Every structure is written in C-alpha cells, then in structure tokens.
Amino acid sequence: MKRPARAQRRTRPFAKAPSLSPAEMQRRTEMALLGMKVFLISLSILFTASLAGYLAVRARAAQWPPAGAPPLPKGLWASTIILLLSSGAMQRALAEARNAGSSHLRAWLATTLALGAAFLVSQVWNWRVLIAQQMTMRSSLYALTFYCLTALHGLHVIGGLVGLSLVLSRAFRGLYSPAFHLGVRLMAIYWHFLDVVWLVLFAAMFLMA
Amino acid sequence: MAHPSDNYLTHTRGIKSWLLTLDHKRIGIMYLVTILGAFLLAGIFALLIRTELLTPGQTIVTADTYNRLFTLHGAIMIFLFVIPGIPSALGNFVLPLQLGAKDVAFPRLNLFSYYLFVFGAALMVLSIIVGGVDTGWTFYTPYSTDKARAGVIPVLTGVFLLGFSSIFTGLNFIVSIHKLRAPGMGWFRMPLFLWGLYATAIMQILATPVLGITLLLLIVERVLGVGIFDPGLGGDPVLFQHFFWFYSHPAVYIMVLPAMGVISELVSVHSHKHIFSYKMIAWSSVAIAVFSFFVWGHHMFVSGQSAMANMIFSALTFSVAIPTAVKVFNWLATMFRGAITLTTPMCYAVAFLSLFAIGGLTGMFLGSLATNVHVTDTYFVVAHFHFTMVPVGVAFIGGLYHWWPKITGRMYSEKWGRIGCAVFVAGFYVTFVTQFIMGTHGMPRRSYHYLPEFTALHQMSSAGALAMATGLFIAAGTFIHSLVKGLPAAANPWGGASFEWQCPSPPPHDNFTETPPAGDPYDMSDWEYHPEIRGYVRKT
Ligand code: HEM
Ligand SMILES: [Cu+2]
Numbered sequence: 114m115k116r117p118a119r120a121q122r123r124t125r126p127f128a129k130a131p132s133l134s135p136a137e138m139q140r141r142t143e144m145a146l147l148g149m150k151v152f153l154i155s156l157s158i159l160f161t162a163s164l165a166g167y168l169a170v171r172a173r174a175a176q177w178p179p180a181g182a183p184p185l186p187k188g189l190w191a192s193t194i195i196l197l198l199s200s201g202a203m204q205r206a207l208a209e210a211r212n213a214g215s216s217h218l219r220a221w222l223a224t225t226l227a228l229g230a231a232f233l234v235s236q237v238w239n240w241r242v243l244i245a246q247q248m249t250m251r252s253s254l255y256a257l258t259f260y261c262l263t264a265l266h267g268l269h270v271i272g273g274l275v276g277l278s279l280v281l282s283r284a285f286r287g288l289y290s291p292a293f294h295l296g297v298r299l300m301a302i303y304w305h306f307l308d309v310v311w312l313v314l315f316a317a318m319f320l321m322a
Numbered sequence: 323m324a325h326p327s328d329n330y331l332t333h334t335r336g337i338k339s340w341l342l343t344l345d346h347k348r349i350g351i352m353y354l355v356t357i358l359g360a361f362l363l364a365g366i367f368a369l370l371i372r373t374e375l376l377t378p379g380q381t382i383v384t385a386d387t388y389n390r391l392f393t394l395h396g397a398i399m400i401f402l403f404v405i406p407g408i409p410s411a412l413g414n415f416v417l418p419l420q421l422g423a424k425d426v427a428f429p430r431l432n433l434f435s436y437y438l439f440v441f442g443a444a445l446m447v448l449s450i451i452v453g454g455v456d457t458g459w460t461f462y463t464p465y466s467t468d469k470a471r472a473g474v475i476p477v478l479t480g481v482f483l484l485g486f487s488s489i490f491t492g493l494n495f496i497v498s499i500h501k502l503r504a505p506g507m508g509w510f511r512m513p514l515f516l517w518g519l520y521a522t523a524i525m526q527i528l529a530t531p532v533l534g535i536t537l538l539l540l541i542v543e544r545v546l547g548v549g550i551f552d553p554g555l556g557g558d559p560v561l562f563q564h565f566f567w568f569y570s571h572p573a574v575y576i577m578v579l580p581a582m583g584v585i586s587e588l589v590s591v592h593s594h595k596h597i598f599s600y601k602m603i604a605w606s607s608v609a610i611a612v613f614s615f616f617v618w619g620h621h622m623f624v625s626g627q628s629a630m631a632n633m634i635f636s637a638l639t640f641s642v643a644i645p646t647a648v649k650v651f652n653w654l655a656t657m658f659r660g661a662i663t664l665t666t667p668m669c670y671a672v673a674f675l676s677l678f679a680i681g682g683l684t685g686m687f688l689g690s691l692a693t694n695v696h697v698t699d700t701y702f703v704v705a706h707f708h709f710t711m712v713p714v715g716v717a718f719i720g721g722l723y724h725w726w727p728k729i730t731g732r733m734y735s736e737k738w739g740r741i742g743c744a745v746f747v748a749g750f751y752v753t754f755v756t757q758f759i760m761g762t763h764g765m766p767r768r769s770y771h772y773l774p775e776f777t778a779l780h781q782m783s784s785a786g787a788l789a790m791a792t793g794l795f796i797a798a799g800t801f802i803h804s805l806v807k808g809l810p811a812a813a814n815p816w817g818g819a820s821f822e823w824q825c826p827s828p829p830p831h832d833n834f835t836e837t838p839p840a841g842d843p844y845d846m847s848d849w850e851y852h853p854e855i856r857g858y859v860r861k862t
Contacts, residue, residue: 147501158527158532162535265538
C-alpha cells in the first residue's frame with residue numbers, strides 16, 4: 114500500500130515544507146514554542162521537588178556538612194562561569210540566526226557546544242576532587258544529595274548537548290534562515306533554562322553552605 | 323457521506339500502518355485496546371482477591387501471594403487504567419475532533435508517548451509478577467526499600483516511564499487546546515470534555531515530575547543503601563509519604579477530572595438540553611485542580627505529622643468538596659426538565675452521579691480527623707476510594723458507548739447495554755457497601771485473613787464482585803456484537819452539537835473536509851431527528 118505522502122508531510126512540522134503557508138509556519142512555530150515552555154514548566158517542577166527534598170534532608174541534619182566531610186570544591190565556580198559563558202554564546206548564536214547576512218551562526222553554536230562539554234568536564238573534575246577526599250555517594254546524605262543533584266542537572270545538560278549537535282548539523286546543512294530558525298530558538302530557551310537551574314542549585318548547595 | 327469507503331480505518335492498511343500511525347484516532351484506538359487489556363488483567367486479579375477472601379485464613383493463595391495480588395490489582399488499575407484511560411484513549415480520539423482540528427499539536431510525540439506507555443506498562447506488570455513485589459501500589463518505605471523484594475527497581479522504572487508518557491500526553495493536549503481551536507471557538511465555547519482534559523493536562527505536567535523524583539530517590543536508596551526514606555538506615559519514611567502523596571492526591575483528580583468532562587457531555591447530550599451554567603463547570607475544574615495540590619496531607623493523618631498540619635490539611639480537604647458539589651448540582655440542573663433518553667451512555671452517567679456522590683461524601687468522613695483515626699487503614703478507605711475511582715471507570719465505559727458510533731461507525735444494542743450497566747452497578751453497591759460496614763467495624767485493609775464474624779459480609783462482597791464482572795462481560799458482548807453485526811451509525815446519532823458529531827462516522831483521515839462553523843457546543847436546537855438514518859441532521 115503506498116504511503117500517503119501529503120499526509121506524512123502534514124505531520125512533520127519543521128522540515129522544509131514548501132507547501133506550508135507563512136501563516137501555517139507561524140502557527141507551528143507558536144505551537145513549538147508553547148510546547149517547549151510547557152515542557153520547561155514540568156522540568157522546573159522536577160528540579161523544585163529535588164531541591165525541596167534536598168532542603169528537607171538538610172533541615173533534618175544535625176550538622177551540615179557533617180563532621181569530617183570536605184567542603185564542596187571551589188571548582189564549582191569554574192563550572193558556573195563556563196555555563197554562564199555558554200549561555201552567552203547561545204544568545205549570540207540566536208542573534209546570528211536572526212540576522213540576515215551573517216555567517217557566524219555555526220561558529221557560535223559550536224562554541225556553545227564546546228562550552229557545554231567543558232561544563233560537564235568541570236563537573237566531573239569536581240566529583241573527582243571530592244572522591245579523592247574519600248567522599249563517595251555512600252558517605253552521607255550530604256554527599257548523596259550533592260552527587261544526585263549535579264547528576265540530575267548534568268543529565269539534562271547531556272540531553273542539551275545532543276540537541277545542540279542536531280541544531281548544529283542542521284545549521285551546517287543550511288536549514289536555518291532569519292525567517293525560520295525555530296530549532297535555534299527552542300535550543301536557546303532550553304539552554305538558558307539549564308543555566309538558571311544550575312545557578313539555583315549552586316546557590317542552594319554552595320553559597321548557602 | 324461523501325466517500326463512505328474512505329475513513330480513517332480504511333485509509334491505509336496493514337499492521338505497519340497502525341503501529342507507525344500518526345493519526346490521533348488510530349493512536350487513541352491503540353491506547354483503548356491496551357488499556358482495556360490492562361483493565362481485564364486487573365479485573366482478574368480482583369476476582370482472585372475476592373475469592374481468597376471467601377473464608378478467613380488461607381482459601382486459595384498464601385499470605386504472600388495475596389499481597390502480590392493486591393499490589394498487581396491496585397498498580398495496574400491505577401497506573402494503567404484509571405489514570406490513562408479517559409485522556410489517552412477517549413481523549414486522543416475525541417480532542418482534535420472536538421477542536422475541529424486535523425490532529426493533535428505534535429503527532430509524533432503522541433505516538434512516542436504511546437510506546438513509552440506500552441514499555442512502561444510491560445515492565446511494571448512483568449516485574450511485579452517475576453520480582454514478587456508486594457508493597458501495594460503506594461510503594462511505602464520501608465516495604466519498598468527492603469532488599470528482599472527484588473523486583474522493586476524495574477517496577478519503579480516502569481512507573482517512571484508511564485509518568486513520562488503521561489507528561490507528554492498532557493503537554494500535547496495543552497498545546498493543542500491553546501493553538502488548534504477552530505476559528506471562532508473561544509475558550510468558553512469549548513466542549514466541557516476539553517476543559518476537563520485541559521485541567522487534567524495541567525496537573526499531569528505539574529504533579530508527575532514529583533512522582534518521578536520520588537521514584538528516582540527510591541531507586542538510588544535501594545542501589546546505594548543510603549538512608550533517605552528507610553528508617554532502618556536513618557531515613558525518614560514520612561518524607562516519602564509527603565513526596566508520594568504530593569503527586570498522588572492530585573493524581574486522583576488526574577483520574578476524575580476527565581471523567582467529569584465526559585459526564586458533562588453525556589448529561590447534556592442525552593438530556594437534549596443545554597448544559598446548566600457552563601462557566602461554573604469549567605471554572606470548577608480549574609478550582610479542583612488548584613485545591614488538590616494542597617490536601618495531600620489527608621493521607622497522612624496518622625503518620626505522626628504535627629497536629630497543626632493535620633488540622634490545616636483537614637480544613638483544606640473540606641474545601642475540595644465545594645467545586646465538586648458545584649459540578650454535581652450543575653449536572654442535576656441540566657437533567658432537570660430535560661428530554662432525557664435513557665440510552666446506555668446516560669445510564670452510565672446516572673450511575674456515575676450516584677456512585678461518586680457517595681465517594682465524595684465518605685471522603686468528608688475521612689477528611690475529619692476524629693473519624694479518620696477510627697477508620698483509616700480499614701475497609702472503609704477501600705470502599706471510599708472504590709466509590710470514587712470506579713465511577714471513573716463508569717464514565718470511561720459511558721463515554722465509550724457515547725463515542726462508539728463515531729469510533730466504529732456502528733451502533734450497539736441499547737437493551738443489552740442497559741442491562742450490562744444495571745448488573746454492574748447493582749454488583750458494585752453490594753461489593754462496596756458491605757465494605758463500608760466492615761470498615762466501620764474495624765476490618766483492616768490489605769489482609770488475607772480476618773475474624774470469623776466478618777465472613778458473611780466478605781462473602782456478600784465477593785458475590786457482588788462476581789455480578790460486577792458479569793455486567794462488564796455483558797458490556798463487552800455488546801461491543802463485540804456491534805463490531806460484527808451492528809447497524810451503521812449516523813454522523814450524529816445523539817443530536818449533539820459539538821464538532822465531533824459533524825463529521826462522518828467513522829471520521830475520514832483528515833477529520834473535516836471543511837471546519838464546521840463554531841457555535842455554542844451545547845445548543846442542540848438546530849438538530850432534528852431523522853428516523854430513516856437513525857440520526858440527527860441540521861435543520862436547513
Ligand atoms: C475524586 C476522586 C477521589 C479519589 C480517586 C480518591 C482516592 C483515594 C484513595 C486512593 C485513597 C486511599 C489512599 C490509601 O490509603 O492508599 C483515598 C483516601 C482518602 N480520601 Fe479520597 N479520593 C477521592 C476523592 C476524595 C474527596 C472528595 C475527599 C474529601 C473531600 C477525599 C478524602 C480522602 C481522605 C481523607 C483519604 C485518607 C483516608 C486514610 O486515612 O487513609 N477523597 N482517596
Ligand atoms: Cu487524597
């Protein structure tokens with residue numbers, strides 16, 4: 114049975130679909146943006162609940178950090194700065210995508226990707242510093258919550274890197290134009306979101322120590 | 323009908339065209355089949371439970387097996403039938419039709435949710451069986467952190483996947499309702515079923531992540547042996563209960579709000595009368611959604627939380643009753659002086675009202691501290707939540723009858739439909755009223771053994787369960803008979819005015835050749851009955 118080609122296209126929102134009218138394009142853009150926002154609301158509940166769990170555990174503890182546990186590493190500052198820079202790079206990429214006649218979109222996307230990867234490296238480095246001081250996940254709730262929250266955030270960063278790679282490859286294939294660069298916009302929203310989440314986690318775990 | 327042969331069922335053929343379909347109608351049907359399968363399975367476990375309870379002590383299974391049976395029964399009913407039933411099966415089919423849209427906002431995501439659901443469901447069910455999980459559907463610690471129960475981690479993973487599926491479906495519905503309403507359909511011209519689905523979707527995306535993180539923490543605790551919740555390891559079991567019920571109380575409204583949406587449709591259409599006070603019903607859905615986030619502590623009155631917390635949660639619990647009662651009165655007012663036809667869907671709607679009223683009122687007993695302490699963890703609680711959750715199933719079946727002609731293009735036997743409903747409801751009352759009585763006399767829940775003086779009541783309850791099963795088999799029989807021998811259905815067999823009745827039955831692949839004019843979805847005065855087609859046609 115032959116595939117209904119039109120119907121197939123109808124449901125593939127963002128591929129180059131020349132048959133789509135600008136109004137339809139606009140409507141689909143709006144749908145995707147709203148979808149992303151709803152998704153982030155849901156994710157923010159995930160992180161809020163995790164944070165609430167962390168605070169509850171911390172409130173019950175007699176002493177925080179527990180006696181003998183090392184303080185959280187200073188390297189977290191490095192992570193924070195790297196992630197902030199990557200957010201800046203993402204914003205530049207978005208500006209480039211909007212701007213006709215500019216050719217730096219790929220470069221800025223690649224920079225974001227590299228900084229995102231660097232963030233993860235820095236986080237793993239921080240873990241290693243702690244492990245070198247005999248603080249493992251099993252040591253205490255202090256350790257466990259730190260590893261869990263950073264891992265939960267890190268997993269979302271990994272997801273972001275996958276998304277960024279896709280966006281980058283689409284940018285290389287020339288699929289974005291100033292009029293239509295939905296992928297870049299969605300990516301930027303998600304990326305800034307992860308940045309904000311990290312700042313909150315950083316403040317709660319490190320600055321409030 | 324323009325092209326009677328080309329509808330969504332015949333549009334493409336072959337198993338692949340179903341498994342990879344992006345058509346919301348087919349995805350809805352795949353959910354329907356999966357969910358009905360789960361319902362059957364959980365129903366069989368229920369009958370096994372009731373058989374075991376025929377006599378005190380061991381009747382057919384050991385205490386351990388009994389614990390597994392009620393875990394299987396509860397977890398499957400909740401996670402695979404009552405929560406996903408109406409939104410995923412009926413909602414997927416009906417929502418785009420009622421919006422006047424071709425599909426949901428993100429058809430691929432929709433299919434993806436379905437497969438997440440299937441994998442999650444399979445993982446959950448298989449690992450309860452293979453891993454011998456007997457924690458009950460609530461996974462309370464320390465039962466669930468006890469290393470002896472090997473299957474807990476895969477079960478939690480399964481539920482976690484189901485949660486994802488639920489979130490994505492909710493997201494899809496929210497965006498669809500925001501962006502795909504037909505031209506001219508303002509928020510207050512949506513059919514109330516859509517309001518129910520919308521309020522539900524909001525709760526799905528806000529509450530489910532909390533369940534997700536709770537399950538993850540439980541997994542971490544089991545893997546690493548660090549005490550988060552397990553008191554034996556220095557954790558706090560009450561913290562688990564807070565997390566769990568922060569999801570699971572809203573979840574009871576994730577279950578019931580879509581059902582209320584269905585009931586709004588059934589009551590109005592089958593009374594042939596405009597829904598009474600549309601806005602109150604719409605807003606009360608939203609109010610219920612909001613309130614329900616602040617009452618979770620009523621599941622923990624005896625957990626040792628502070629007396630102050632108990633009082634606050636008790637007072638807030640009472641407040642949820644207000645919007646619920648508003649809805650019930652509006653439905654009754656809709657029926658009042660309507661031209662009621664006691665079709666099968668209407669019978670189920672009336673059954674819903676009678677059962678849910680009792681469920682809600684006994685919730686007030688449970689929400690009052692003094693009575694709660696007396697009856698908590700007894701069969702009173704069991705009867706209460708069955709009087710609230712089974713009506714969700716009742717609304718599901720009623721909705722299925724209501725939209726069945728649309729889904730399949732065939733009518734069913736009203737006579738047998740009504741008989742099935744009556745037998746089911748009679749069986750239900752026998753099963754669960756006896757449990758209220760046992761509960762007030764102190765019969766504890768989740769026990770395979772009981773004092774001999776409860777024997778007669780338990781046996782009555784089991785007999786009622788058998789009647790319920792019979793009613794359901796009669797209903798299943800009407801559906802099968804309809805598929806084989808049913809008369810062809812008109813586009814609008816009931817005289818409803820919402821969009822789904824304005825496309826052929828079954829709908830074409832693209833739903834509408836042209837979007838019908840948006841009007842009041844409950845103004846049915848334009849439609850008149852034509853006996854020769856057994857359906858309604860718009861007056862010209
Ligand atoms: C809307 C549908 C409802 C559903 C599906 C539902 C479901 C449930 C379930 C499953 C439980 C048992 C929890 C457990 O111990 O495992 C429960 C208990 C309870 N329900 Fe409901 N409920 C509903 C409505 C209400 C209403 C309207 C109220 C009060 C206004 C209420 C108040 C309570 C209370 C206080 C308990 C705790 C009983 C205890 O101490 O264990 N429920 N409900
Ligand atoms: Cu509750």
